[in-house]
Amino acid sequence: xxxxxxxxxxxxxxxxxxxxxxxxxxxxxxxxxxxxxxxxxxxxxxxxxxxxxxxxxxxxxxxxxxxxxxxxxxxxxxxxxxxxxxxxxxxxxxxxxxxxxxxxxxxxxxxxxxxxxxxxxxxxxxxxxxxxxxxxxxxxxxxxxxxxxxxxxxxxxxxxxxxxxxxxxxxxxxxxxxxxxxxxxxxxxxxxxxxxxxxxxxxxxxxxxxxxxxxxxxxxxxxxxxxxxxxxxxxxxxxxxxxxxxxxxxxxxxxxxxxxxxxxxxxxxxxxxxxxxxxxxxxxxxxxxxxxxxxxxxxxxxxxxxxx
Amino acid sequence: xxxxxxxxxxxxxxxxxxxxxxxxxxxxxxxxxxxxxxxxxxxxxxxxxxxxxxxxxxxxxxxxxxxxxxxxxxxxxxxxxxxxxxxxxxxxxxxxxxxxxxxxxxxxxxxxxxxxxxxxxxxxxxxxxxxxxxxxxxxxxxxxxxxxxxxxxxxxxxxxxxxxxxxxxxxxxxxxxxxxxxxxxxxxxxxxxxxxxxxxxxxxxxxxxxxxxxxxxxxxxxxxxxxxxxxxxxxxxxxxxxxxxxxxxxxxxxxxxxxxxxxxxxxxxxxxxxxxxxxxxxxxxxxxxxxxxxxxxxxxxxxxxxxxxxxxxxxxxxxxxxxxxxxxxxxxxxxxxxxxxxxxxxxxxxxxxxxxxxxxxxxxxxxxxxxxxxxxxxxxxxxxxxxxxxxxxxxxxxxxxxxxxxxxxxxxxxxxxxxxxxxxxxxxxxxxxxxxxxxxxxxxxxxxxxxxxxxxxxxxxxxxxxxxxx
Numbered sequence: 007x008x009x010x011x012x013x014x015x016x017x018x019x020x021x022x023x024x025x026x027x028x029x030x031x032x033x034x035x036x037x038x039x040x041x042x043x044x045x046x047x048x049x050x051x052x053x054x055x056x057x058x059x060x061x062x063x064x065x066x067x068x069x070x071x072x073x074x075x076x077x078x079x080x081x082x083x084x085x086x087x088x089x090x091x092x093x094x095x096x097x098x099x100x101x102x103x104x105x106x107x108x109x110x111x112x113x114x115x116x117x118x119x120x121x122x123x124x125x126x127x128x129x130x131x132x133x134x135x136x137x138x139x140x141x142x143x144x145x146x147x148x149x150x151x152x153x154x155x156x157x158x159x160x161x162x163x164x165x166x167x168x169x170x171x172x173x174x175x176x177x178x179x180x181x182x183x184x185x186x187x188x189x190x191x192x193x194x195x196x197x198x199x200x201x202x203x204x205x206x207x208x209x210x211x212x213x214x215x216x217x218x219x220x221x222x223x224x225x226x227x228x229x230x231x232x233x234x235x236x237x238x239x240x241x242x243x244x245x246x247x248x249x250x251x252x253x254x255x256x257x258x259x260x261x262x263x264x265x266x267x268x269x270x271x272x273x274x275x276x277x278x279x280x281x282x283x284x285x286x287x288x289x290x291x292x293x294x295x296x297x298x299x300x301x302x303x304x305x306x307x308x309x310x311x312x313x314x
Numbered sequence: 315x316x317x318x319x320x321x322x323x324x325x326x327x328x329x330x331x332x333x334x335x336x337x338x339x340x341x342x343x344x345x346x347x348x349x350x351x352x353x354x355x356x357x358x359x360x361x362x363x364x365x366x367x368x369x370x371x372x373x374x375x376x377x378x379x380x381x382x383x384x385x386x387x388x389x390x391x392x393x394x395x396x397x398x399x400x401x402x403x404x405x406x407x408x409x410x411x412x413x414x415x416x417x418x419x420x421x422x423x424x425x426x427x428x429x430x431x432x433x434x435x436x437x438x439x440x441x442x443x444x445x446x447x448x449x450x451x452x453x454x455x456x457x458x459x460x461x462x463x464x465x466x467x468x469x470x471x472x473x474x475x476x477x478x479x480x481x482x483x484x485x486x487x488x489x490x491x492x493x494x495x496x497x498x499x500x501x502x503x504x505x506x507x508x509x510x511x512x513x514x515x516x517x518x519x520x521x522x523x524x525x526x527x528x529x530x531x532x533x534x535x536x537x538x539x540x541x542x543x544x545x546x547x548x549x550x551x552x553x554x555x556x557x558x559x560x561x562x563x564x565x566x567x568x569x570x571x572x573x574x575x576x577x578x579x580x581x582x583x584x585x586x587x588x589x590x591x592x593x594x595x596x597x598x599x600x601x602x603x604x605x606x607x608x609x610x611x612x613x614x615x616x617x618x619x620x621x622x623x624x625x626x627x628x629x630x631x632x633x634x635x636x637x638x639x640x641x642x643x644x645x646x647x648x649x650x651x652x653x654x655x656x657x658x659x660x661x662x663x664x665x666x667x668x669x670x671x672x673x674x675x676x677x678x679x680x681x682x683x684x685x686x687x688x689x690x691x692x693x694x695x696x697x698x699x700x701x702x703x704x705x706x707x708x709x710x711x712x713x714x715x716x717x718x719x720x721x722x723x724x725x726x727x728x729x730x731x732x733x734x735x736x737x738x739x740x741x742x743x744x745x746x747x748x749x750x751x752x753x754x755x756x757x758x759x760x761x762x763x764x765x766x767x768x769x770x771x772x773x774x775x776x777x778x779x780x781x782x783x784x
Contacts, residue, residue, distance in 0.1 A: 012583050019580045070634075128411030130599035134634055140613050159587055160611045237576045240599050246576075281580040286572070 011145045011161040012282065018163050020278020022236070025174035026229045028270035030247045031254040032181065032263055033225030039261025040198040040218045043102060046111040048226055049248030050118040051089060055081050055227025056239040057122055060131045071136035078231045082224040089223030093216045102215070115244075122241040135166040135235035170232045177228065178267060185263065194218060198261070250277075253293050257300050259310025269308065397440035398433070398702070400425075400695075401460025401469040401490075403481065408448030409573055409598045410474045412628035413684045416667075417471055417495065418443065420688040423666040424695045434702045439695070442466055450480025457481045461488040467710060468698065471691060472496055474597075475545040482506040489784065491713050493698060495690035497521070497647075499549045502745035504777025508784060509713075511720055511744040514694030515647065515687065516737075518549040520771035524750045525620070525645055526557035528764060533618040533643070534590025535563045540581070541595050543570035550595050550622070573598040582611040595622035602629045602636075609638035619643070623650070623753075623760075627684040630674070632758055639755045646751045646760065647686035648734045653762050663692060663733035672759070689734040696731035697723070697739075714784050721780050738768055742778040747771050 034048045058081040063073030092114060100106040143161045147154060185191040196204045197214045205211045226247070237243070254273050258265030273293050280289035300307060402421055405414035421441060429438045442464045446453040453472065460466040468491040472478050475498030482500070485492035486507035494501065494512050499519040501512040529537065537558060541547035547570060555565045566586045571578065575598070585592065596604045605625055609616075619642035631639070650673030652664065667688070668676045675681035697720060705712055705719035721741035728736040737748040747768055753760035 015583050016580065019577075023577075123407060128407045128599075129415075129628075130602070132602055132633065138635070140610055142613055159615060160582060160585065162610065162613055164610055236603070238600055238603055240576070242599075243576065278580060282583055286575070286580070 008145075008147075008158065010147075011143075011158040013279070014143070014145075015161060015163075016279040016282035017275065018167065018278075019282065020275035021171050022167055022233075022274075023277050024271045024274025025171045026233045027247070027250055027254060027274045028178060028267050029174055029229035029232070030226045031251040031258075031266045031270050032178065033222035033229075034251045035255050035258070035261060035263055035266040036194075036225075037219055037222035038255065039263070040194055041097075041102060041215050042104060043097060043107045043219070044104070044111070045219075045222065046108060046248070047092075047114040047118060048111075048222070048251060049244030049246075050115050050122075051085050051223035051244075052226040052230045052247045053122065053239075053241065053244035054085050054088070054118060055230035056133075056234040056237075056243060057126050057241070058084055058227070059231045059234050060133050060239040061126075063133050070134035074133070074136040074235070077133075078228070081231050082227040085227035086220035086224035090216045090220040093219040097219065098212065098215070119241060119244070126239075126241060128241060130238040130240040132238045133234045135164075137165055137169075138235070139165045141165060141168075166235060170236070173232055174229075177225075181225075182263070190217075250293070253297050255307075256297050257307055259307025262307065262309040265307055265309025395437065397438045398435075398707075399440050399442055399464060399466040400698070401457070401464060401466035402441050402443040402471045403446050403453060403456050403460075403469060403477070404443050404471055405448040405473060405477070406445035408446075410448035410477075411599070413473050413687060414445075414448075416628070416684040416688045417473060417691050419683075420667050420691040421471065421695065423668070424692040427666055428695065428699055434699045435707060446472070446477055446481075448474050448477060450476050453477040453481035454484040457484045457490065457492065458488065461485075461490045465710070466490065467707070467713070468493060468716070470495075470694065470698070473687065475500055475549070478506075478510075479545060482510045485509050489713060490710075491717055493694050495687070495694050497687065497690075498546050499553065500545065502740075502743040502776060504743075504779075506744075508717065508744075508779045508782045511717070513697040513720060513723070513739055513744075513746045514692070515690030515746065516748050516750070516771060517745055518546065519553040519773060520745075520747055521622075521645060521647075521750055522550060522554035523557040523773060524766040524770040525752070526554060526561050526563070527770070528752055528766075529591060529593070529620050530558060530561035530563045533620055536566050536588060536590040537563060537593050538567045538569065538585050538589040538591075539565060539593045540569045540571065540585075542573040542597050544573055546597070547573075547595065554593065571596065571604075576600045576603065578604045578607045579611060582608065585611075589617050591618045591620055592616075593620050594625050596625040597627075601625050601627070602633060605629075605639070606633075606635035609635060612638065621645070623647070623686045627686060628682050630680060630682050631755070631760065637758075640758070642755050643763065644753050644755070644760060645686075646753050648689045649751050649753060649760065649762050650683070650685040651753075651759050651761070655762075657728065657733070659728060659730050659733035662730055663689065667692075693726075693732050693734065693737075697726070700731075717784075736768065740775065742780055743775050744779050 030052055034045060037043055037045050059077040062077040062080055063070065066073035066076055096110050096114065097107055100110055141163055142157055143163065144155045145158050145161055147156050185194065193209055193214055196209060197211055201211055250273065254269040255266055257273065258269035277289040277293065280292060404418055405411060425439045425441055428434065433439060442460065444456045444459060446456045457469050460469045469485055470493040472481060472494045473496050475496055478494050478496045478498055478500055482492055486509045489509060492510045494510060495515050496512065497515055497518055499517045500506055501510055502517050502519065539551060539554065541550045551568055555568070558565060566589055567584060569581055569584050571581055594608065616638060619639070621642065621644050623644045623646045652671035669683050669685065670676050670679070672679070673683050673685045675683065700723070701716050701720040705715035707716050723739045723741065726732050726737040726739060735749040737746045739746045748771070749768060750766040750771060751762055752764040754763040
């Protein structure tokens with residue numbers, strides 16, 4: 007394939023990775039930012055979103071789009087509700103102590119993963135996209151007969167892939183609106199700034215924590231529901247997004263939502279482009295190397311505020 | 315106090331950041347596998363004791379062999395009503411899970427049949443199944459459990475070639491016959507040992523050498539190969555490209571994809587524009603995504619496509635997004651759809667395993683079988699039966715006699731024991747050779763278009779295991 011169309015296809019693939027990654031990583035980031043909890047089970051909430059999407063779509067007969075639209079609402083809500091329960095009965099009980107929450111969420115990771123294996127099974131299962139038209143993309147080239155439009159082989163995308171990118175942007179904008187323009191957002195930010203002071207002002211910190219943990223998990227699940235018609239639901243699908251989310255959150259700055267989104271775009275796009283031109287392994291190596299450099303030269307991340 | 319809190323904040327932050335990285339690495343190192351650091355530790359420590367234990371066992375076994383006597387305890391275990399214990403290494407989880415499910419069902423069916431026919435030497439077969447997680451390290455441990463814990467007579471059933479590579483040396487050390495159903499060229503290549511045999515399924519080298527002339531004559535001379543990046547895929551890469559170039563063809567590009575990959579569009583732009591034929595073979599949980607994205611990439615202007623059915627094993631051909639496959643060709647180890655000229659042997663075999671005429675489970679039409687491979691379990695156990703009967707197998711002390719009896723086999727006619735077709739076993743290379751099938755997707759079904767002869771699949775011996783000592 008020629009360089010131009012090649013780069014274009016690579017960027018499109020990268021944009022999809024970035025869109026889903028942004029949703030997942032922002033979920034991890036707000037949980038850490040507000041609760042100071044490192045949620046190692048985040049990838050499993052992502053996986054649960056995809057598995058529930060499969061379950062819901064296979065329960066609902068009729069047009070495949072119907073099941074999908076139900077799933078995109080219901081699956082994040084169910085996963086969020088499960089996360090709230092986990093917060094109430096696990097994280098709350100260990101007083102959000104950083105070390106113990108890490109161990110607790112590792113336990114949660116294996117409980118969720120193995121329960122899924124025992125019930126859903128070890129197979130990858132497909133979810134049908136609500137719509138999926140192939141769009142061939144033209145390319146402009148200066149040829150023998152002057153400037154002309156050509157249709158290169160393989161230069162294409164699908165309507166659903168474009169929808170994933172748009173949907174992720176809309177969801178992130180909505181999240182930004184909630185965090186900065188609403189009362190609940192104000193309460194969350196107050197809790198983030200100073201938990202004790204917030205409590206002194208009558209903010210029910212425990213409820214805020216439960217809500218935030220649920221929201222973080224729901225965002226991961228939402229990302230998974232969006233991506234599952236492109237990939238498939240599989241009980242081990244949570245490990246890659248977990249790794250990438252950690253990378254993104256560290257590069258973007260711990261607890262910084264804007265930094266997380268910027269880093270997600272950076273990592274997602276570079277992953278797509280490097281994978282296409284070189285190998286996916288090299289993309290992962292470079293991303294991890296970038297984390298090392300960020301930690302050495304800018305320990306608070308690109309957008310993180312120093313706490314000193 | 316404010317200073318104190320700020321300092322605490324710093325400490326807490328650096329701790330959390332360090333933990334974050336730790337877990338990033340942790341999940342990187344275990345990505346795609348179902349393991350914890352804790353089990354790693356346990357395994358490491360048991361490695362040491364295992365080695366010591368092995369030494370002792372080895373010394374003991376050597377002494378026994380020298381003395382030429384067996385202690386009464388083992389003799390007692392060989393009483394004629396005792397079942398023959400077959401350790402079944404099965405991919406219940408991990409990337410081979412779909413194959414594992416059907417290998418399991420096929421094995422269950424053939425054991426039921428053999429036992430109802432009177433078992434082996436009058437003794438029933440007992441299957442002891444262990445999940446290996448489609449993981450080479452776990453595979454070796456499973457073989458060890460068969461030999462030492464369960465006292466199995468033989469080990470059997472492994473499919474994925476990297477698991478065979480991981481387990482076969484262990485089987486050799488423990489002197490337990492290891493009957494694999496794997497397709498890899500590893501057995502016939504001479505890289506394994508005298509205890510490892512593949513009598514029930516043909517190997518990749520013979521398959522692809524038989525495919526090369528068909529592709530060169532009917533589809534095109536310029537091929538781009540897409541294959542999984544591990545031993546099995548490398549067999550395809552090496553042997554197909556050699557065989558195809560011998561036919562005057564040309565391999566334009568070789569695209570390797572990790573078998574744990576879940577998204578494939580980013581690999582396809584590497585396909586050169588002058589490609590006439592796409593040769594694809596893929597495994598892993600995401601094969602359906604692979605083929606779907608291949609279709610989306612090409613749209614209406616696809617080149618010729620020749621695939622190994624591995625790319626769609628356990629996947630319904632009627633899945634949305636696969637319509638573009640109409641008119642393309644597939645290698646099949648055994649035709650998934652019952653053909654017009656279906657043999658009575660296939661009919662009985664299909665029914666015994668519980669597969670309908672479309673290759674799906676009779677109880678669930680969405681549960682599609684791995685029909686092109688799983689016959690290997692059926693045929694292998696019949697070979698084991700024949701071998702044990704020829705060697706008058708009584709117990710583990712007769713393991714070498716069993717291997718020699720199997721090595722002595724040659725012709726295996728098309729029969730209830732060999733429902734996939736006639737085979738010729740090569741005792742020197744421990745590998746069987748048989749017919750290969752090429753099917754064309756016609757109205758959404760795989761219809762048999764060409765059957766190769768056994769001669770098409772033969773190649774020169776690369777090893778003589780019979781000359782190796784036990």
